[in-house]
Amino acid sequence: MKLKLAIGADHAGFRLKEAVKKHLDKRGIEYKDFGTYSEESCDYPDIARDVAIAVKNGEFDFGILICGTGIGISIAANKIKGIRAALCHDTFSAKAARAHNNANILAMGARVIGEGLACEIVDSFLSAQFEGGRHQRRVDKIHEIENMQD
């Protein structure tokens, strides 16, 4: 399957976003860059919203979001129904985020990890498969909680 990703970052994540894009280019993975496009200060919820909505609408297979810590941008993305954004700073968690949680967005903190590890985390996330079974039941319960709040 040819993957299509949505990628975005705030000013703190801008440089790491560029490094991840270079890595995706090398791997021949298609993506759309939702910004930001410089290190000028901006607000991570704006980027999180645009990427999360595009992923939720099925325009992209997965999203990658980066801010300073990865915390704010993942919190914001998770406000969009149907989004399961996972903040990962190690390859084990990135693999489990797909295998167990069926995460559809990977979040990382550019002030926490370096470029090499970030690219390995992206690879682990993208190569893992959702295992379903008992994990599907749990993901369904997450969405039941989401729907309780209508």
Ligand SMILES: O=C(CO)[C@H](O)[C@H](O)COP(=O)(O)O
């Ligand atoms: O990590 C973040 C949110 O979780 C932001 O990138 C961080 O808060 C931005 O901080 P500043 O405006 O001081 O550069």
